[in-house]
Amino acid sequence: MPELRKDPVIGRWVIIATERGARPTDFKSAPQVISRGFCPFCEGNEDKTPPEIVAIRDYGNRDTKGWRVRVVSNKFPALQIEGGLDKRGEGIYDLMRGVGAHEVIIETPEHVTSLTSLSVAQIDEVLTMYSDRLNDLKKDKRFAYGLVFKNVGSIAGASLEHTHSQLIVTPVVPITVSREMGGCREFFDYRGRCLMCDMLKQETSNGGRVVIDGDQYVSFEPFASRFPFETWILPKKHRSHFEVVPHDELGELADVLRESLVRIESALENPPYNYIIHSAPFTVQDLEFYHWHIEIIPRLTKVAGFEWGTGFYINPVPPEKAAEFLRGVEK
């Protein structure tokens, strides 16, 4: 069973995930690269993954061909679904059992390596699946938070190249989420307005950092971008939770997400990247001060000693220049 341990200094949680089977000597070798051979995510290999949780299907039964989007448990889960939390102390330290969920969303039965190879309609189904899974897992009262994210490329933490996303549900609200909510609440308390709604107004009226200004969503390079070509997608309509967005509003999101990624892939020649859906915890209702959004992080620079020691980031590309470059991409 994995264990959740709390760092007593800044309250950050760590998952000690021994079930992943690593021995100390496993770390001697070079970082793993993505296998180019057999792919367990391809149609026809359904018996090579953990059992299917749910799928969008044209035909067929669970764990057979005929699906368009398929969700399975992660084969090496960071957290496990069964059991209670068993919160306890060990001297000055706090820990609990590593209870949660860790799922993989396989975005297409075909062996393609980028989400952008899919149509907007296909990406719409992927986003709808994110939403459905979050709404399902939210019913379990042991769970506090659900994070949907995507790792692309070995440097960004991917271990399989077949396009997929992941969902991890944790029994505590993660520290990054609490801090984001804290910052947004402070702004709201002081000015009575949502920080991200203000940000949207400033960005769209200025325009210098905007990549795509859609009807319902804006894609832009944030003012204090940590990384070159860091891109955020904000919905114009204020909501705190991604999973309450009506399905018919996910179509344009699919479009804006796809086009943002196409521009990044074209400008930077298919860089490794992560994207992360930032959304409010399961444990709270609609919040006036928090605004869900997506952050896309191309992994072009290294996180080194300075970043670890300070939380400061050094970004050699001003977001205004990155936005100009992305807007100018020939698609």
Add this chain to the structure above:
Amino acid sequence: MPELRKDPVIGRWVIIATERGARPTDFKSAPQVISRGFCPFCEGNEDKTPPEIVAIRDYGNRDTKGWRVRVVSNKFPALQIEGGLDKRGEGIYDLMRGVGAHEVIIETPEHVTSLTSLSVAQIDEVLTMYSDRLNDLKKDKRFAYGLVFKNVGSIAGASLEHTHSQLIVTPVVPITVSREMGGCREFFDYRGRCLMCDMLKQETSNGGRVVIDGDQYVSFEPFASRFPFETWILPKKHRSHFEVVPHDELGELADVLRESLVRIESALENPPYNYIIHSAPFTVQDLEFYHWHIEIIPRLTKVAGFEWGTGFYINPVPPEKAAEFLRGVEK
């Protein structure tokens, strides 16, 4: 001039360092690897670095041969030493000029690639130089914080292989430092004791996570290690600032640091790593609640979407196993 921009969501600062000369297209290519050819840090190439700030010398003048440890400005500084901060706003955003210092400590005139190739006496001089530089820069009232760190290996952010460390001085207290201080202060307010002093007692009496238990310093794997083989070195004597440690107490630190790194390099076959000196800001006097220390982070696992989105880390090696493994290394 570099610019410091504040993320309005969680108050994190970012250095937009355009002086580093990157164009958007520079990021198309693969990450830079360490040059194996000409080395500007080797003895005899003193004219290939920015001018010497200070050195420990056997003979010779500034920017000539004869030095043992040499400090120069970083050729591509993240922050620049001249001028005022010019703090200002831009709508909802805050920014200031990127004023600070960015120095490189070249640890030996010989072309060796690991600190562990140096003797304890040589490392003692390197640590003494860290302390001297911090004490010198601290006199400048524009500066709030000084961070000493080391990047080893391309993955960990190094761009030259000749063993060296860096020092960056910032005009604001970095967010990671504030959070660490906040956590330690909370513990102190509640229990009236220093968290790290308590940690030292628990670790040395339990022993399971200890790697080296010296007279003045303890090297151990922290309870909530974010990374496999993460190793902290804590001084037994409580002080909040590294730079006030008397020089005659740096000898054993050199010894414990060297041996910790020798064990990590041997166990993991010379992994990339960072180490960072965590110390209290220039702007405060002796603090009862904060305890300076060194954190060593081998860079074996990837920081992926989950870590970026949550601040949670997934560590596949329990610190107890890592400590056992490091204690058992044949040196």
